[in-house]
Amino acid sequence: MENLIKKAANAILTAENVAALTGAGISVESGIPPFRGKGGVWERIDPMEYAHIDALTQDPVKVWKVLIKEMAALVGIAQPNDAHKGLAQLERQGRLKTVITQNVDGLHQKAGNTDVIEFHGTFAWLRCMQCDKRCETGAIDLSVIPPRCECGGIYRPDCIFFGEMIPPRDLRRSSQVSSECDLMLVIGTSATVQPAALMPLTAKSSGAVIIEINPEPTPLTEQASDIFLQGKAGDMMNRIGKFLKLEV
Numbered sequence: 001m002e003n004l005i006k007k008a009a010n011a012i013l014t015a016e017n018v019a020a021l022t023g024a025g026i027s028v029e030s031g032i033p034p035f036r037g038k039g040g041v042w043e044r045i046d047p048m049e050y051a052h053i054d055a056l057t058q059d060p061v062k063v064w065k066v067l068i069k070e071m072a073a074l075v076g077i078a079q080p081n082d083a084h085k086g087l088a089q090l091e092r093q094g095r096l097k098t099v100i101t102q103n104v105d106g107l108h109q110k111a112g113n114t115d116v117i118e119f120h121g122t123f124a125w126l127r128c129m130q131c132d133k134r135c136e137t138g139a140i141d142l143s144v145i146p147p148r149c150e151c152g153g154i155y156r157p158d159c160i161f162f163g164e165m166i167p168p169r170d171l172r173r174s175s176q177v178s179s180e181c182d183l184m185l186v187i188g189t190s191a192t193v194q195p196a197a198l199m200p201l202t203a204k205s206s207g208a209v210i211i212e213i214n215p216e217p218t219p220l221t222e223q224a225s226d227i228f229l230q231g232k233a234g235d236m237m238n239r240i241g242k243f244l245k246l247e248v
């Protein structure tokens with residue numbers, strides 16, 4: 001493993017334009033469960049019943065009571081872990097430019113990354129389903145479910161539900177970042193949800209080196225990863241960081 005870590009660190013040191021794609025796994029060490037796999041949210045909650053846009057429009061109270069309330073409680077208290085901090089340090093060193101994240105928890109920004117594409121939206125903001133007014137989640141009393149806008153409409157999180165489109169601007173920029181980077185760090189994603197999972201393939205076909213960090217192999221591991229670091233995000237970033245002199 002130490003050789004692979006060293007190889008990954010050297011690749012980062014020689015790269016000129018590093019990007020990262022992250023998924024739920026990077027926030028596991030911050031106490032937020034992943035969606036798939038052991039202990040995953042979709043083991044307990046049927047995504048089609050609670051995370052599809054049709055479920056939200058037909059019965060927002062039901063979706064709030066089960067899925068959103070749980071997410072709000074977790075996201076409200078979670079703090080960045082060593083993997084988020086490592087990526088922020090890489091940006092401060094001038095190595096990492098953009099983080100494309102599928103996460104809605106805001107932890108990359110909390111850690112200090114300044115160019116974060118929130119591919120699936122954010123939980124930090126709510127949007128009225130009736131008048132479209134946006135409002136910071138922290139400013140809303142979530143002990144009253146569902147939270148309502150002053151117009152009487154119900155607030156929804158400003159994130160993407162299944163069956164909804166990725167905002168074209170985010171998709172365009174992510175594809176551009178992926179095709180322009182010369183190294184992509186892919187951390188904590190099962191690489192099963194499209195179109196996010198296409199980004200490392202876009203990067204690879206444009207000549208980038210792909211470094212994947214995950215305790216389990218994914219479809220990407222065989223297909224695209226040049227260096228697969230099998231392990232937890234925080235631990236692996238710390239070990240890479242020793243070579244890069246990152247101070248998390």
Ligand code: OAD
Nearest residue numbers: 023024025028034035036102188189190191193216232233
């Ligand atoms: P998943 O829950 O599908 O995958 C999480 C990945 O993290 C798995 O591959 C795990 O092996 C890995 N993992 C677990 N613990 C880890 C750790 N400590 N360090 C690193 N990796 C770890 O999450 P995503 O790939 O992000 O979409 O899922 C993509 C999308 O599916 C989500 O954005 C969400 C979900 O449905 C929407 O909400 C639209």
